[in-house]
Amino acid sequence: MKFSEQxxxxxxxxxxxxxxxxxxxxxxxxxKFYEDNWFRDEGGGGRxxxxxxxxVFEKAGVNISSIDxxxxxxxxxxxxxxRTRFGACGISIVIHPSSPKVPTIHMNLRYxxxxxxxxxxxxxxxxxxxxxxxxxxxxxxxxxxxSCNKVIPGSYNEFKNNCDDYFTIIHRNEMRGxxxxxxxxxxxxxxxxxxxxxxxxxxxLKLYLxxxxxxxxxxxSQEDKYFQLIRRGRYVEFNLVYDRGxxxxxxTGGKIESILMSLPPEVKFxxxxxxxPGTPHFEMTKYYKPMNWLRE
Numbered sequence: 001m002k003f004s005e006q007x008x009x010x011x012x013x014x015x016x017x018x019x020x021x022x023x024x025x026x027x028x029x030x031x032k033f034y035e036d037n038w039f040r041d042e043g044g045g046g047r048x049x050x051x052x053x054x055x056v057f058e059k060a061g062v063n064i065s066s067i068d069x070x071x072x073x074x075x076x077x078x079x080x081x082x083r084t085r086f087g088a089c090g091i092s093i094v095i096h097p098s099s100p101k102v103p104t105i106h107m108n109l110r111y112x113x114x115x116x117x118x119x120x121x122x123x124x125x126x127x128x129x130x131x132x133x134x135x136x137x138x139x140x141x142x143x144x145x146x147s148c149n150k151v152i153p154g155s156y157n158e159f160k161n162n163c164d165d166y167f168t169i170i171h172r173n174e175m176r177g178x179x180x181x182x183x184x185x186x187x188x189x190x191x192x193x194x195x196x197x198x199x200x201x202x203x204x205l206k207l208y209l210x211x212x213x214x215x216x217x218x219x220x221s222q223e224d225k226y227f228q229l230i231r232r233g234r235y236v237e238f239n240l241v242y243d244r245g246x247x248x249x250x251x252t253g254g255k256i257e258s259i260l261m262s263l264p265p266e267v268k269f270x271x272x273x274x275x276x277p278g279t280p281h282f283e284m285t286k287y288y289k290p291m292n293w294l295r296e
Contacts (some may be wrong), residue, residue: 003068003087004043006119008187010111010197014064015047017201021093022049022062025207028144028212029054033062038255042069044087052265056102056216060095061261065254071114072251085115088252092245093204094262100228101215103129103136103175104235105208106262108245109197111188119188121197124159125204126167128177128235130228132283134293136211137178139291144181145201151196153290159183164290169238174288175237176231184244229268229282236263 031054039045048067051057066089080164083152090110091284113119120254127140145156166182168175186193217259239246239262249259275281290293 004113004119006194007087007089007111007113007269009064009194009241011089012090013182013198014109015208016049017091017204018049018062018064021204024209025057025060025062025095026053028209028216029056031055033188036255036258038258040253040255041095042067042070042222042253044068045257046258048261050261054098056098056212058096058098059265061093061258061262063092063258065090065258067094067252067254069252075248082116086112088112088248090245091201092262095231096264097212097216098116099216099218100130100220100224101133101218102212103127104232106294107204109201110245111194111197113188120184121186121188121193122184123197123200124163124166124180124182125200125207126177126180126182128231129213129287130281130284131224132232132280132287133215134287136214136285137293139205139210140178140180140293141201142295143207144200145294147199148181150194151199152192153181155196156181161290167238169234170242172234174234174236174285175290177286178287179290182188223279223281226268227275227284229266229272230273232264232267233269236267239263251256 026032031051033049033051036048038048044067046063048063051060068087071083071086088110091110093107095160109123111121148156148159160179163179163182164175167177167179190258246259275285
């Protein structure tokens with residue numbers, strides 16, 4: 001399949017972004033990213049980079065991939081398109097910090113195109129905190145608003161509402177975190193959506209590094225860690241049941257270790273768990289629902 005100029009531009013962008021983010025994250029920890037270059041029999045491959053058991057990051061993955069082949073019938077039905085050859089490239093980032101005072105973060109940016117011309121962008125970024133630092137939540141959402149609205153005025157509200165809906169664990173009637181933005185099926189021939197992808201991608205370090213620096217040295221208790229492990233379990237539930245990227249990767253023959261990179265290394269599933277009333281953890285559970293985090 002011959003890729004469009006837009007596809008090639010996206011490949012170059014995600015490669016640069018991966019390099020920039022990995023170098024910045026390595027400066028925050030004492031370990032380096034392990035790199036795994038992989039190839040797919042049907043076409044394409046990827047570059048997986050992972051940190052494990054670091055001082056700051058218990059597990060962090062910054063992965064890029066670019067694959068092509070025949071679209072599986074099940075995926076074609078979901079995309080409401082005929083079964084044809086496709087190309088897909090993107091970057092996927094999930095960071096699980098060691099400290100429960102530092103939130104987990106996820107970002108995915110992607111581009112699809114079909115052999116017969118249909119193409120689209122998608123992406124999103126969301127935050128999963130374990131401590132009720134509401135000023136941090138407002139900071140995160142304010143920067144996201146700016147990164148969206150400077151490209152497409154007024155788009156943050158739409159993308160924020162999409163995120164609240166998408167990152168909901170339906171069987172628990174709660175969000176996995178405090179949201180962010182999410183968009184999908186945005187016209188691949190419209191340059192403003194590539195600009196949107198670039199704006200969101202370029203905002204990642206501005207959004208997350210200040211939260212790391214602000215919270216990494218704070219002391220925490222075993223109860224704080226226990227709550228983090230419980231909420232990581234919720235993260236696992238979402239990713240294995242609802243996450244579109246995970247399901248797409250499994251259905252199209254991607255590298256399993258890279259697809260499941262998003263799962264944390266340690267979790268707890270405790271029957272009928274509930275945090276103690278009066279604790280920060282109990283307060284935090286009030287925020288795993290759609291809320292307006294903009295202060296102004």
